[in-house]
Amino acid sequence: xxxVSQSPSNKVTEKGKDVELRxxxxxxxxxxxxxxxxxxxGLEFLIYFQGNSAPDKSGLPxxxxxxxxxxxxxxxxxxxxxxxxxxxxxxCASSSQGVEKLFFGSGTQLSVL
Amino acid sequence: xxxxxxxPEALRLxxxxxxxxxxxxxxxxxxxxxxxxxxxxxxxxFLFTLYSAGEEKEKERLKATLTKKExxxxxxxxxxxxxxxxxxxxxxxxxxxxxxxxxxxxxxVEL
Numbered sequence: 001x002x003x004v005s006q007s008p009s010n011k012v013t014e015k016g017k018d019v020e021l022r023x024x025x026x027x028x029x030x031x032x033x034x035x036x037x038x039x040x041x042g043l044e045f046l047i048y049f050q051g052n053s054a055p056d057k058s059g060l061p062x063x064x065x066x067x068x069x070x071x072x073x074x075x076x077x078x079x080x081x082x083x084x085x086x087x088x089x090x091x092c093a094s095s096s097q098g099v100e101k102l103f104f105g106s107g108t109q110l111s112v113l
Numbered sequence: 114x115x116x117x118x119x120x121p122e123a124l125r126l127x128x129x130x131x132x133x134x135x136x137x138x139x140x141x142x143x144x145x146x147x148x149x150x151x152x153x154x155x156x157x158x159f160l161f162t163l164y165s166a167g168e169e170k171e172k173e174r175l176k177a178t179l180t181k182k183e184x185x186x187x188x189x190x191x192x193x194x195x196x197x198x199x200x201x202x203x204x205x206x207x208x209x210x211x212x213x214x215x216x217x218x219x220x221x222v223e224l
Contacts, residue, residue, distance in 0.1 A: 004156070031210070042117070042214035043157070043200070056209055091156050099210045100145070104156025 002026070004105035006092050012111045013082055021077045021108045025094030032069055033095075033102060034077050038088040046090075049075065050098070082112045115140040115205050119215035126222050129190045134199055134218045137183040142206030146184050148177050149200040151217070157200055160186075191222045 005024040013019050025032050034046040045059040049069045060066070064082075069075040079086055089109050093102040116139045126132055138146070145164050149157035161170040163179040170177045174195065176187045186199055198219045202212040 033211075035214075040216065042216045043202075043212075045211040045213070048210050050210065056211065058209070059211065093156070099204055099212060100162060101159050102149075102157075102212075104158070106155050 004092055004094050004103050006090075006105035006108050008108060009106065010109045010111075012113065014113055015084060016081055018078065018080045019082055019110065021079075021090050021092075021110070023075045023077070023092030023094075023105060025073065025075070025092070026096075026103055027073075029094035029096050029103070030072065031095040031098050032075050033093040033099075034067055034075070035091045035093065036088045037091055037107070043091065046077070079110075082110075084112050086110060087112045115203065115208070115213050117201055117203055117213055117215035119199075119201050119218050121218060122216070123219045124221070126188075126191055126220070128192055128222055128224050131187070131189045131191070133188070134186040134220070135183060136186070136201030136215055138201075138203050139182075140203055140205045140213075143203060144206055144208075145204040146179055147202040147204070147212060148184070148186055149202065151198045151200055160199075188220070191220075193222050193224060196221045 007022045030051045032049040035043040047067045048056040064080045067077045089107040091107045093104045118137050120135045148160040151157040161177040166181045178185045198217040200217045202214040
């Protein structure tokens with residue numbers, strides 16, 4: 001079956017512009033995560049959605065970052081007024097078992113010039 | 114602060130040359146330790162979960178073990194297709210449903 005799909009695969013933007021990154025999780029998976037992977041650093045947790053519960057936003061680095069999940073399926077991560085330090089690979093993961101076994105997409109490589 | 118440290122950062126092996134990767138952790142309370150494999154340009158792929166000291170899991174040429182302060186990923190008679198970055202992550206008490214990842218070990222297996 002289809003895995004986790006992320007789009008776009010690459011995004012180049014100018015400093016100060018807003019960007020939207022999309023994630024289509026595996027059908028039926030109730031948990032959805034966003035992580036960020038910067039060069040030389042480990043994956044950094046951003047936000048977690050579980051069903052209809054309030055999301056865990058504790059990893060969002062600033063109020064320029066926001067995310068939503070519509071209809072318990074597709075999720076969008078929005079970064080407003082992008083900065084060069086936002087350049088990274090943004091990874092989405094979904095799961096049917098909470099955090100126990102995550103299925104990751106291939107990520108969106110974001111470059112802020 | 115919870116910390117996960119992986120070593121070595123990079124490892125080069127000849128095909129058939131067994132070795133081990135290390136993941137040491139300092140956490141308030143461990144609820145699970147996870148190993149993932151990541152190929153270039155791809156997202157991480159789940160390998161194992163370990164929950165308590167003494168536990169072991171195996172899959173093909175890989176075996177993961179856990180003590181109270183570290184985990185090892187043993188690779189027996191590796192093949193070139195085992196080349197990847199191996200990531201370790203922990204779930205901690207009071208940490209909700211998020212994982213804290215190490216920076217990984219980049220493994221290259223040569224013919």
